[in-house]
Amino acid sequence: MSQLDTFGELGERRRPLVTLIMPESWQPVGIDGLEPNASAALMHEGNAAVVAGPGAGKTELLAQRAAYLLQTGICPWPQRILAISFKRDAAANLGRRVTSRVPEHASRFVSMTFDAFTKSLVDRFASALPASWAMHDGYKIDFPTERNVEGFLANIGPAAPLDIRADVMRIRATKFIASTVGGWDLPIEMPDSEAGDATEYAALQWWRARYLGRAPAELDFVMINRLAELLVRSAPQLRRALRITYPYIFVDEFQDTTSAQFSFLASVFADGPMVTAVGDSKQRIMGWAGALPHALKRFAQKFDATSFPLMWNFRSSAGLVQMQHVIATHLEPSTAPAISKTDADLDGNPAEVWTFSSVNREAAFIAEWIATDIAKSGRRPADFALLARQKIATFEARFRIELARYGIQVRNDDELVDTIRLQDLLKHEVARLILGLLRLADQPRGLPTVWQEVLNTLYRVHGAAGDEVAQRRVGDDLTAVTTAMRSWLASNPSTSTSAREILEQLLSLLDVGALHRYVRTTMPDEALRTVIRAFWARLDKVLPNSASWADVLEKFECADAVVLLTAHRSKGLEYHTVFFMGLDDDQWWAHGRDPVESTSTFFVGVSRAAQRVILTTTSPHARTGRIATFFELLDEAAVPEFDRG
Template identity: 25%
Template sequence: MTYTLVPGTRRTVRPLALDPSQRAVVEHRGGPLLVLAGPGTGKTSTLVEAVVDRIDNRGLSPAEVLVLTFSRKAAEELRDRIAGRLNRTVATPLSSTFHSFCYSLVRRFQPADVFTHPLQLLSAPEQDVRIRELLAGGPDTGKVGWPSSLEQALRTRGFAEQLRTALARARELSLDPVDLQRIADSGALPEWSAVAEFFEEYLDVLDAQNHIDYAELVHRAVRLTEDPDVRRQLREEFRAIFVDEYQDTDPAQVRLLQALGGDGRDLVVVGDPDQSIYGFRGADVRGILRFPREFRTRSGDPAPVLPLRTTRRFGPRLLTASRRVAAGLGVSGGIEPAAFEAFRTPRSEGCPYGAGRVDALTFTSSGAELAHLADLLRRAHLEDGIPWTEMAVLVRSGLRSIPPLRRALVGAGVPVEVATDEVPLRQEPAVQPLLLGLRVAAHPDSLDPEVAQGLLMSPLGGMDATAVRRLARRLRDEDREANRGERLPRPSGELLAASLRDPVALELLGDWARPAARLARLLSAAREQVGAGEPPEQVLWTLWSGTPWMRRLRSAVDRGGAAARAAHRDLDAVCALFETAARAEERSEHRGVAVFLAEIEGQRIPADTLADRGVRTGAVRLLTAHRSKGLEWRLVVVAGVQEGAWPDLRHRGSLLQADRLSPEGLVPPLPTAQLLAEERRLFYVAVTRARERLVVTAVQSPDAEGEQPSRLVSDLGVTVTSVSGPPRRPLSLGGVVGALRRTAGDPAASPALRRAAAARLARLAAEHIGEEPVVPYADPATWWGILPPTAAEVPVRPVDEPLALSGSAVSSLMDCPLRWFLAREAGGETVSSTAQGFGKVIHVLADQVTTGRVEADADALSEHLQAVWDQLQFSAPWVAERERETAKEALRRLVAWHNARPERTPRAAEHGFAVEIPVVRADGSTDTARVRGSMDRVETDEHGRLVVVDFKTGSTKVTGEALAEHPQLGVYQLSVQHGAVDELVDGDPVAGGAELVQLRQPAGTGSAMPKVQRQPPPEPDEHEETVAGRQLRTALETVRSETFTARINPYCRFCDFQRVCPAQPGGATVLSPGAGTSSTEEGSDGRPV
């Protein structure tokens, strides 16, 4: 078969209609020129037309024109637009980034024997890892003489970042290690002597590995252009030079331009001093302001300045707001005042969205801000018809703000697109399970219980929490059978981790455990590959391709919608991980999986991948204000504009003070006014991205010490609106389902309205894409309370064994069965470490007093208390001091109580017991309770009866009425009757009552004694049953029936589970009485909460 390539029809791009200020730039007759271009003034179009004019009308060839900018995307856009205007292809690239151009210079002019292989350019995260690897050697290696004052900082993430900034700053200023040593020797900052030594070692290591970082790349290119022959050749080659975004240049890039076009030739630079926001990268706003004096014409005059006068991005309201922000940005520097004033006062013409709209909103909490933000975006899309792609949310800090924003927006049904370089690759959700699996393959000992559970519930394992619990129970049952009671079963987590090392054992469990068995086989195969020396990329492929995860993502992409956007992001992240692995293998020459893991897990800063995958359609952009420069949308939300966060007035590089570095030495630190000016310029960039509507949001806490809006919000000059309460019903599919469900189940609604709501729910439930339902939660089969209660496959407690209970468990079950289940069985109990530690210390000392090991003396006990007190954890020093005094007072009461009981004889302290008590259930059947526990103190009274004492160190009081039926004391007395203390006395023991000794509470005002509350001995009723016996039966039947209801009791206000308790307003569900009219019935997505 023969194929013939047919050229497509070329689309001719017509010249743009330029305004007079743009035309003046295009018609500039040569020499240096500074073009001041504010937001939306058409600077890119002007630059394109100027380049085309040089080629079409002035006889230059494309190879004689050099166009420089700062990002690959901007360079590609310029290249495409220029080629389209020329209506022909060109042999040489018409535009490139500074770093790309410098790379070509180094490869072209560097001596051939310097680099035997192509240079490998390090990304910022890779450079960060290299620096931390060198620092890991520490002060003991002898290579770098770090001062003792910095030894503790060497292995910290912050010091590595500061050192990276210092090295970059040195190269931007063309400083070598010897220059840094000179500065250190001057006494300005002695620590820089070690920095100089490290810099030299760092450069040697990179040269040996054939690596180079961005700052070093520009530095070497500048050094090459200092050669007269190289400079002459380049000046002959490039007869016209254009630079976009000149305000972002650093000193090294300015020196490069001086070498290329500092002789008065045709050098046109375009920029905006109000958008100089990359000071942390070395950019200096003074560079663009000094341009007229630093790049003079051939006659020696300052370079002319032409401002672009017309903005077409936004209307008068948005323009006015942006001008008010710009008014605080400072003076014109070296630019002629008339030109600067014309630049600062543009006109608004031709905006398709009218005057525009500016809103400033404050909310009472960050949660309310996120909820209203999601609601605002959905309403803009559904009511105003703004496409998702025409909206953006901008924040000051990506690492701090983007993750919670993304979760909130996605949860509210807002499609979101986040660039892969906004967060470190290792933090991407799709990357984390692959790295976890890779770590287990490389380091098998790292497979601990937490890792095992994480892998099983990750996309690699594909199991949910219920399936993992079922697997853990099955493994515990098998372990119990295997050891036949010779030891306690191993913890579930250990069994899960062990099972992932034995695929065969998992396969024997049946089909339901197949995902776990597949994961175990994958990990085994990956371990074998690591052992065989396979590269990281191949091991990752084994993990990635061995599960249905990849197919699920492809299927999600095909279905479209929100799931497709999430799948696209996951696929992009996984591709980036594979690219990183491939690059690491190429650079490192088979250094192995362990080294790759250390590098990727060591990356602490985000960076773009080499392949730009572009922006997905149909989603709201979520990005930082820094990344938004050069972009625009119809609706822009600038979120989280809080005082203390924006402006961020912290001095950068505080330890090494890299921001003070200059060729002459150290200069004074940047004043706060300059830091504020850069933060205000960043805010200016953010607010000028909107074409139709700008919304600025912040939290204004009712608490004077809480979060407050930034001072920058007031710069907009608009009224700030305070928004209270949650948004009204969300405009989402879930919100519609929730409203329909409430209406369909509302007895107050008319029958016709309820039927209409039910019909619409049925229609939504019937919608499918392929076999997948579009709105699964519209189907009544998924609603709580519709289906009958399900029975667990495995009982809460084994039915063929006595039911293990303690006195406190019986007490908890009598108070509230649901709380007992959530705390004891579901593992939700959260005991305060402070209260627990306090009580444990007092109980230990009480034990020692009872047994005579410590003298019953308050001073002696206080010394023992002091010896261990500092080991306890408290929320604040004043809390520790308060509790210490409370503990001493409790011990004084303990001593007074102990010494005032001559009629009592102590028999035991901390007496552990376990007895089996037969229980006759309500249906007449018999069961057995195995009651276990520990009695704080057992005494005999003057009649020889046994009295159980329970020390209380909490502040909760027991009323007299409740004391008679106190379950824990009753169970202790019941246990005495069934042999719990038989070994302490001769003959049959007789219960003589039980006592609560409240050590925190005095017996009365001014009393030195503790409050003692006594429960009398048990008295059987007419059915020969005691109160404690009835309570034990009730507790046993509750657990056996597995019916754990919520019960209102005096301890509810201290309960950890109020938010999920159906008896409380905050935890009401669709099963709760009256829930149908409660706003807590469903979440914003229509699902029950």
């Protein structure tokens, strides 16, 4: 049997015993119901382009579609559903949602990032690449800087053939990798050295410098994507195996699809499996990374997909939805008004603009306001978010000091922990597993949700899904690990134990080999040691001055805190009250370069709020500066402005 043939070995060794439901009898799982367009989309038999605005419940829609396909047997055992997301936390969140809805079918739902999926293909089947593109001595991941690209373009420009030299020298370094390298399909046969146009010439020189002339090769994820596309295109048996394995494909956040990713999807899945793409062009905030304009429209045309606009908003109150609609129609004039399905719980304005005389006054006033609101309403610090376009670290020190006066913590989700952002670490499946195990060891009772999450993760790590015998064994092992770890924690107080000691002890009780294989298979863009190192760094930071292991774990996660994060990192999240700070030229200095994407970022930020959004500025010239249009939109939406001193 060839290496490619092994891809078609589907499913578990033993078929799980599940009862199928007739399609006409199927009902949504775990929720009361869906809006009519969502129901139609999840039961649609062809390709579907689902336009899902803020708060539309796109994750739930995809989870329910997975439940429908798996529970009815429309996606028959042992075939699987492949869900592709652009962020690791989004992929993990969708996977957890499906597991909670249909745990008996969870092993047949594969949720991973685009980069992880394409890298897994290259890692497994690189030997099947065409001879011209054969890989020698493997590769290493390398992320060239803009300065690296500028130097490369400066070198190849003067050497380009005369008839295309001017075009080559006009290529911008900022978009070169995403648009030029990502926009060129690798030919099966190596082209002649004299390329036909500037794109082909520049892209080929890049490949010669970093791949064909390197041992090991130096690849970024755009290049890995191009190799995966070439691999599937040149190996029909692999393409057939992928289509047999995954007859149903979900693609989340489709508005952020790059030309390379779109090309890959078309090569592998067009005219084959049924593809459900979900996105919203008004939330296209990754243009700087090569996101295609009008990606959903392109998908609908290329895949002959039926469009399903979702009209319900399950997140924001009616007042906020009306304000969001003003911004939405500025981005897309044809946007239909969304319908709020959330009751307002405030008597005051759902949106306001606050102006301040200084950044210190801003931090002091907002901190006091949050503390007062918590005292009056019973809300928690985690119900509040402090957002900014960028440079979020400049806000942290001031707000940490001011909120501490009221006993309120701040968590900066943009903080770099070793090599991983805190938000990514706290949502990482391996980090959640380790943290969950420590919580179960420290608190033996009262954590059924944590127990179930840890157990489900271990089922996946050990390939036990659908195998009752294996699941019992994993459950017994989990009991043994938590019992042993509980005894160790009791003998090693947090006040005298290092982060290294506790991690070494816990890992000694686990099958690290199985964990390593699981991470390598499901998260190929991440090494286990990277996550462990970041976990260690975070643990090392919170250990000092912690009175107990429970205190350590609470500080590690810092769940009950006001969250500080960028608008980009807020994507997909929601909070009761959002403070969108920094409405000024300093935060929005690049607005003029791409006002559409900048306005989309603004739209994403204000639409994170469920009940209230407060926009702040300390600049007296904000209304007449780069983002004067934002203030015009807020005025059109009748958002009142208050001088807070």
